[in-house]
Amino acid sequence: MTSTSHTSTFSVSTLRALAEKCVHCGLCLPACPTYDIFRTEMEGPRGRIMLMRAAAEGTIPLDGAFARHIDLCLDCRACEAACPSGVPYGTLLETARARLAEEAPPSRVQQIVQRIAFRQLLAYPRRLRALAALMRPLQRLGLTRLAQRLPMLPKSLRVMASLLPPLSREGIQPGAIYPAHGQRRGRVAFFHGCVQDAFLGRVNAATVRVLQRNGYDVYVPEGQTCCGAPALHAGDVETAKAMARQTIDLFLASGCDAYINNAGGCGATLKEYAHLLADDPVYAEKARAFTARVFDVNEFLAKSLREPPQHPIPARATYVDSCHLRNAQKVIDEPRHLLRSIPNLELVELARPDRCCGSAGIYNITHPDVADQVLDAKMEDVASTGAEVIVTSNTGCYLQMIRGVHKAGLNARVVHVVELLDEAYQGEHTSEERTHDTK
Numbered sequence: 001m002t003s004t005s006h007t008s009t010f011s012v013s014t015l016r017a018l019a020e021k022c023v024h025c026g027l028c029l030p031a032c033p034t035y036d037i038f039r040t041e042m043e044g045p046r047g048r049i050m051l052m053r054a055a056a057e058g059t060i061p062l063d064g065a066f067a068r069h070i071d072l073c074l075d076c077r078a079c080e081a082a083c084p085s086g087v088p089y090g091t092l093l094e095t096a097r098a099r100l101a102e103e104a105p106p107s108r109v110q111q112i113v114q115r116i117a118f119r120q121l122l123a124y125p126r127r128l129r130a131l132a133a134l135m136r137p138l139q140r141l142g143l144t145r146l147a148q149r150l151p152m153l154p155k156s157l158r159v160m161a162s163l164l165p166p167l168s169r170e171g172i173q174p175g176a177i178y179p180a181h182g183q184r185r186g187r188v189a190f191f192h193g194c195v196q197d198a199f200l201g202r203v204n205a206a207t208v209r210v211l212q213r214n215g216y217d218v219y220v221p222e223g224q225t226c227c228g229a230p231a232l233h234a235g236d237v238e239t240a241k242a243m244a245r246q247t248i249d250l251f252l253a254s255g256c257d258a259y260i261n262n263a264g265g266c267g268a269t270l271k272e273y274a275h276l277l278a279d280d281p282v283y284a285e286k287a288r289a290f291t292a293r294v295f296d297v298n299e300f301l302a303k304s305l306r307e308p309p310q311h312p313i314p315a316r317a318t319y320v321d322s323c324h325l326r327n328a329q330k331v332i333d334e335p336r337h338l339l340r341s342i343p344n345l346e347l348v349e350l351a352r353p354d355r356c357c358g359s360a361g362i363y364n365i366t367h368p369d370v371a372d373q374v375l376d377a378k379m380e381d382v383a384s385t386g387a388e389v390i391v392t393s394n395t396g397c398y399l400q401m402i403r404g405v406h407k408a409g410l411n412a413r414v415v416h417v418v419e420l421l422d423e424a425y426q427g428e429h430t431s432e433e434r435t436h437d438t439k
């Protein structure tokens with residue numbers, strides 16, 4: 001690896017300094033899903049960190065073999081949570097991927113696909129909404145279900161078809177202010193996400209209703225873009241920074257004291273803007289101010305629930321942690337606390353709540369076979385709880401659970417924490433039929 005870099009945050013010296021914190025104890029290995037599957041040192045956190053250090057010191061080349069080990073990592077950060085030495089694995093991985101993207105870039109075709117996906121699609125939620133609208137009639141005609149079974153299609157496309165939730169027009173209006181119900185307690189700005197906004201608009205609608213119910217005006221800044229997570233995880237730091245700057249300007253201009261998001265993966269990236277833009281002379285300060293106001297909806301509601309929901313939901317439920325909510329944001333008890341506030345809902349813990357579901361951004365599309373092995377283990381755990389309701393708090397996990405329920409043949413519905421709260425406030429079980437539509 002060359003020692004030059006366009007930014008010190010993602011530099012080789014940063015990579016070396018962070019990798020040197022690892023004392024090679026191996027206590028993180030049992031937490032790693034890819035180590036579990038491959039049982040080789042290089043597909044576990046300790047081996048990957050050793051590779052990163054060797055690459056930073058220039059003792060191994062930045063070639064395809066190095067890239068493959070880095071690429072196979074789910075970025076679930078379970079190893080980071082398990083590490084007693086405080087090795088910041090997530091930052092290490094992002095830095096390694098940024099160096100790889102610069103010094104050993106992917107093929108020209110892959111670069112073009114990534115550029116279109118990040119800069120032309122995810123950057124414009126309106127385009128994603130149009131795509132979802134185009135897919136609605138196809139789903140209604142059963143064509144997306146058919147696509148899942150066509151062996152001539154590449155597995156990635158079949159997986160994509162199986163991740164689709166029941167598509168509806170429900171969602172929120174950019175630019176709108178949704179007024180608080182009852183006595184007003186404040187005003188919050190809502191980050192609606194890109195995929196979430198287009199494909200899971202009903203989760204956003206439920207989030208707004210629950211916040212209104214708890215006394216908050218909810219403002220949805222118009223002109224939002226993707227949080228930048230997919231670009232950052234692919235090593236495209238410049239695209240991620242551009243998205244971060246746009247988001248920061250938009251939300252700081254809102255005049256709100258709290259910026260709420262409802263997707264663990266997006267929230268983790270929003271909270272990392274201060275790190276991402278630490279070397280930016282114009283945005284470093286603004287990024288710190290922005291990050292201090294970012295809250296996951298579980299985190300925010302657990303502290304500010306004005307009244308617990310009244311209507312019972314007599315069902316057995318299990319909660320599937322989002323890795324980035326659990327391991328990066330450390331929001332673990334809050335969603336459980338909110339779910340326990342719902343009358344008659346029986347919450348059963350998974351045996352391995354810390355284990356990734358295999359969604360991992362777009363890992364389930366780029367590495368469908370490994371992702372399916374991770375998913376199968378997760379669904380075995382889910383099935384053993386006997387849950388009829390699988391609760392998540394992240395877009396990717398939600399979609400992956402839809403695939404998992406179908407793949408494992410379970411009779412269970414998938415919901416976000418706020419959807420269940422919304423139901424318990426309203427006394428309606430609105431999501432059940434929708435989820436069963438996919439089967």
Ligand code: SF4
Binds near residue numbers: 044075080089
């Ligand atoms: S981030 Fe997850 S998959 Fe990657 S090394 Fe850590 S535990 Fe393993």
Ligand code: SF4
Binds near residue numbers: 021082084
């Ligand atoms: S990352 Fe942490 S737990 Fe894993 S080997 Fe290094 S020091 Fe030990």
